[in-house]
Amino acid sequence: MDILEERAETWRVELRSAMKAKERTDLARVHMPELDAEYRSHNRVEEVNLGLTPEMAMLEARRCLDCANPTCMEGCPVGIHIPTFIKHIEKGDFLEAAKTLKETSALPAVCGRVCPQEKQCEERCVHLKMKKESVAIGHLERFAADYERESGNISVPKVAPANDIKIAAVGSGPAGLAFAGDMAKLGYEVVVFEALHEIGGVLKYGIPEFRLPNDIVDVEIQNLQSMGVHFVTNCVVGKTISIKDLEEDGFKGIFVASGAGLPRFMNIKGENLVGVMSSNEYLTRVNLMDAASPDSDTPVFLGKKVAVIGGGNTAMDSIRTAKRLGAERAMIVYRRSEQEMPARLEEVKHAKEEGIEFWTLHNPIEYLGNEQGRVTHVLLQVMELGEPDASGRRSPVEVAGKTELVEVDEVIVSVGVSPNPLIPQSVEGLEVTKWGTVVVDKDTMQSAVPIIFAGGDIVRGGATVILAMGDGRRAAKAMDEWVKNN
Numbered sequence: 001m002d003i004l005e006e007r008a009e010t011w012r013v014e015l016r017s018a019m020k021a022k023e024r025t026d027l028a029r030v031h032m033p034e035l036d037a038e039y040r041s042h043n044r045v046e047e048v049n050l051g052l053t054p055e056m057a058m059l060e061a062r063r064c065l066d067c068a069n070p071t072c073m074e075g076c077p078v079g080i081h082i083p084t085f086i087k088h089i090e091k092g093d094f095l096e097a098a099k100t101l102k103e104t105s106a107l108p109a110v111c112g113r114v115c116p117q118e119k120q121c122e123e124r125c126v127h128l129k130m131k132k133e134s135v136a137i138g139h140l141e142r143f144a145a146d147y148e149r150e151s152g153n154i155s156v157p158k159v160a161p162a163n164d165i166k167i168a169a170v171g172s173g174p175a176g177l178a179f180a181g182d183m184a185k186l187g188y189e190v191v192v193f194e195a196l197h198e199i200g201g202v203l204k205y206g207i208p209e210f211r212l213p214n215d216i217v218d219v220e221i222q223n224l225q226s227m228g229v230h231f232v233t234n235c236v237v238g239k240t241i242s243i244k245d246l247e248e249d250g251f252k253g254i255f256v257a258s259g260a261g262l263p264r265f266m267n268i269k270g271e272n273l274v275g276v277m278s279s280n281e282y283l284t285r286v287n288l289m290d291a292a293s294p295d296s297d298t299p300v301f302l303g304k305k306v307a308v309i310g311g312g313n314t315a316m317d318s319i320r321t322a323k324r325l326g327a328e329r330a331m332i333v334y335r336r337s338e339q340e341m342p343a344r345l346e347e348v349k350h351a352k353e354e355g356i357e358f359w360t361l362h363n364p365i366e367y368l369g370n371e372q373g374r375v376t377h378v379l380l381q382v383m384e385l386g387e388p389d390a391s392g393r394r395s396p397v398e399v400a401g402k403t404e405l406v407e408v409d410e411v412i413v414s415v416g417v418s419p420n421p422l423i424p425q426s427v428e429g430l431e432v433t434k435w436g437t438v439v440v441d442k443d444t445m446q447s448a449v450p451i452i453f454a455g456g457d458i459v460r461g462g463a464t465v466i467l468a469m470g471d472g473r474r475a476a477k478a479m480d481e482w483v484k485n486n
Contacts, residue, residue: 029134033051035048041354047209057089078473080100085101094144104473109220110212114212116466160187169193170192170256172199175257183480193241196288206317208283209287211317257455279310302327319412338360340385381403417461419435429449430452437459450482454475
């Protein structure tokens with residue numbers, strides 16, 4: 001144990017002795033301050049969650065027991081040393097907390113906002129075994145990252161001496177960024193190729209600013225640039241340039257993180273009516289192309305009676321965006337019950353507070369339109385939950401003869417996405433599933449074409465930010481070993 005580790009252990013022992021375990025578990029969880037629901041439902045720029053104050057963060061950090069076996073870390077796909085960064089906050093050393101986060105996470109300010117902690121690290125918190133609320137790990141992660149950024153003392157993780165080996169990442173979403181950060185730390189020359197004009201992938205085009213402000217993403221990207229990561233925009237790998245071009249240009253490893261940007265529809269009557277679109281198109285146009293502006297060259301229709309089909313986070317982002325763009329009636333239509341919704345509990349709570357209607361146990365079976373070909377109504381089949389399937393999830397079944405006709409002027413379909421097909425279709429020897437996802441070794445993320453590793457939605461078909469980042473980190477570790485041995 002070196003002197004720094006000895007000092008760290010000394011102050012952690014002091015913190016433990018300052019408060020007994022029961023005193024810590026008796027503390028109530030600090031809850032995140034939020035913008036007023038009525039105000040925010042008309043404002044798509046200001047962030048809903050306002051962040052913790054230093055006093056609130058230190059109080060919440062005291063709830064952490066600094067377990068000998070921190071089960072919370074088992075739930076973190078990127079391996080953040082959670083007790084250490086929280087104890088730094090308890091001590092008041094917020095900048096050290098941020099440095100600890102950056103040891104394993106390329107995007108702490110992002111993950112603190114959009115990671116489903118309640119299903120990851122916080123789900124493993126020992127407080128839950130004592131029938132207490134878990135430690136607010138996500139809120140504390142956001143606090144530390146925000147404090148560092150706002151202080152102006154932004155730390156850059158240490159990188160190894162340059163080894164002059166070029167590595168490519170295809171896609172600048174969470175998987176690509178996490179991969180790039182880890183490879184840069186190992187001394188590689190990393191170039192990230194992005195098809196769009198903005199860096200950030202789904203973090204920019206898929207998540208509204210009221211949940212994840214663009215300037216937060218930009219600071220995380222700038223940190224990667226400070227580590228030596230290069231970015232090339234407006235470059236579609238598989239079309240503008242090929243994988244073979246990258247190999248011929250001297251890239252020794254390629255990580256494919258091109259995402260799942262191909263929208264899915266339900267193949268029901270009326271989906272071709274004007275006013276029916278995918279959530280992918282809707283959010284990309286609004287978030288990345290300023291299509292809600294009256295001065296836009298390609299403005300999006302501002303519906304007054306909007307239905308979003310689906311129950312995930314993207315569906316919540318879409319309907320809450322529509323509300324902010326002037327929808328007088330905004331509805332979530334979901335074929336299962338609220339308990340089965342995959343969206344984060346916080347997003348559901350926020351949506352309800354903002355006046356979103358929830359039509360659960362309803363499923364669209366037809367869209368109707370007027371003579372001009374614009375959607376005017378959606379016909380909904382009433383559903384009920386049947387017997388559990390093999391996974392234990394109860395499948396929705398139709399209630400025979402029971403339907404409802406609802407007036408709408410815009411429908412946003414958010415029932416999933418398919419992987420970007422460009423690279424799978426353009427690389428000979430790449431193994432692909434029937435769903436279009438790239439087949440990889442789950443431990444190494446290496447594909448059937450040895451130089452190609454892959455992760456995120458192109459492998460999973462649909463993943464959270466943090467799971468995609470975990471893929472990127474795993475791929476970086478494995479690619480480093482593979483390059484060194486080849």
